Amino acid sequence: MDEFELIAHYFSRDRAGEGVIVGVGDDGAVIAPDQGRRLVAVVDTLVADTHFPAGLDATDIGYRAVAVNLSDMAAMGARPRWMTLALTIPEADAAWLEGFAVGLYAAAAEHGVKLVGGDTTSGECLVISVQVLGDVDPDRVLLRSGARSGDTIFVTGTLGDAAAGLEMLERGASESFLVSRFLRPTARVAYGQALAGRAHAAIDISDGLCADLGKLLTASGVGAEIRLEALPLSAALKTAMGSETAQQHALTGGDDYELCFTASLENLPEPGGLAVTAIGTVTAEKGLRCLLNGKPVTVREGGYAHFR
Ligand code: ADP
Numbered sequence: 001m002d003e004f005e006l007i008a009h010y011f012s013r014d015r016a017g018e019g020v021i022v023g024v025g026d027d028g029a030v031i032a033p034d035q036g037r038r039l040v041a042v043v044d045t046l047v048a049d050t051h052f053p054a055g056l057d058a059t060d061i062g063y064r065a066v067a068v069n070l071s072d073m074a075a076m077g078a079r080p081r082w083m084t085l086a087l088t089i090p091e092a093d094a095a096w097l098e099g100f101a102v103g104l105y106a107a108a109a110e111h112g113v114k115l116v117g118g119d120t121t122s123g124e125c126l127v128i129s130v131q132v133l134g135d136v137d138p139d140r141v142l143l144r145s146g147a148r149s150g151d152t153i154f155v156t157g158t159l160g161d162a163a164a165g166l167e168m169l170e171r172g173a174s175e176s177f178l179v180s181r182f183l184r185p186t187a188r189v190a191y192g193q194a195l196a197g198r199a200h201a202a203i204d205i206s207d208g209l210c211a212d213l214g215k216l217l218t219a220s221g222v223g224a225e226i227r228l229e230a231l232p233l234s235a236a237l238k239t240a241m242g243s244e245t246a247q248q249h250a251l252t253g254g255d256d257y258e259l260c261f262t263a264s265l266e267n268l269p270e271p272g273g274l275a276v277t278a279i280g281t282v283t284a285e286k287g288l289r290c291l292l293n294g295k296p297v298t299v300r301e302g303g304y305a306h307f308r
Pocket residue numbers: 007011023024025026027028029084085086087115116117118119120
């Protein structure tokens with residue numbers, strides 16, 4: 001199977017329609033954004049054995065590569081619409097590609113995202129780069145920089161699960177709630193769009209709460225106090241790790257792909273079935289302070305940073 005057969009066989013499912021004038025097959029894709037909307041572009045690269053164990057199921061790898069990008073779109077309050085895929089693979093293994101494509105298209109289909117182009121190369125290590133394009137109302141873009149002193153800080157879902165799931169995967173575990181939280185991140189796309197125009201600032205939690213909330217606070221020129229006892233922890237995480245380690249994972253574990261945002265308490269959109277938890281307050285004083293039952297505590301520097 002050569003490169004062109006591979007593209008035709010695995011990555012040419014989406015045809016024209018839904019804003020796609022020219023999709024896979026020409027030198028470039030031609031897409032038609034809706035009048036009056038702003039384009040939002042995000043890209044995330046996953047390197048085997050850096051971002052995920054190389055031996056994971058190909059379907060999970062495909063799903064995850066799209067979901068982490070959808071999470072960035074959610075954090076912008078944007079509607080994801082199209083994506084491109086740059087794929088570097090050591091060999092053209094038909095079963096692997098089939099599984100990968102199933103996961104990739106499944107994650108995209110959940111939000112009506114169409115694959116409109118990409119690039120396929122062979123290389124020593126598996127590298128997957130997905131770019132997602134979407135749109136947003138110009139007056140309602142969610143940025144990291146809008147947090148104000150006095151805002152309440154919220155997070156969606158539960159925190160720390162994915163980091164625990166990854167540890168379990170590395171120890172040879174297979175299916176469990178925690179493992180699936182790593183393998184199948186649930187990008188909060190609908191809630192992100194509901195927050196647009198209501199939340200003051202937002203970020204998605206990919207490197208850990210402390211690290212990512214820290215970025216939001218820096219971008220906004222403010223600080224925060226968070227209450228450790230308020231952090232939303234899943235029952236599965238507390239059972240697996242005990243409450244104290246669970247809290248540590250919630251603060252510094254990466255890969256949860258939940259949203260962290262600041263807003264006034266009165267102005268929250270209806271969360272539907274999603275858990276949305278207030279964990280602290282934005283302060284004029286800079287820096288991130290953690291309180292446990294009202295007493296200040298220091299937390300180990302956390303989150304995953306490349307090149308550190
Ligand atoms: P070019 O040589 O002009 O860069 P390619 O031969 O690399 O074009 O790609 C041919 C077509 O297939 C292009 O439309 C490109 O966007 C698409 N394509 C290549 N690889 C992928 C992929 N992994 N997923 C989706 N589309 C792809």
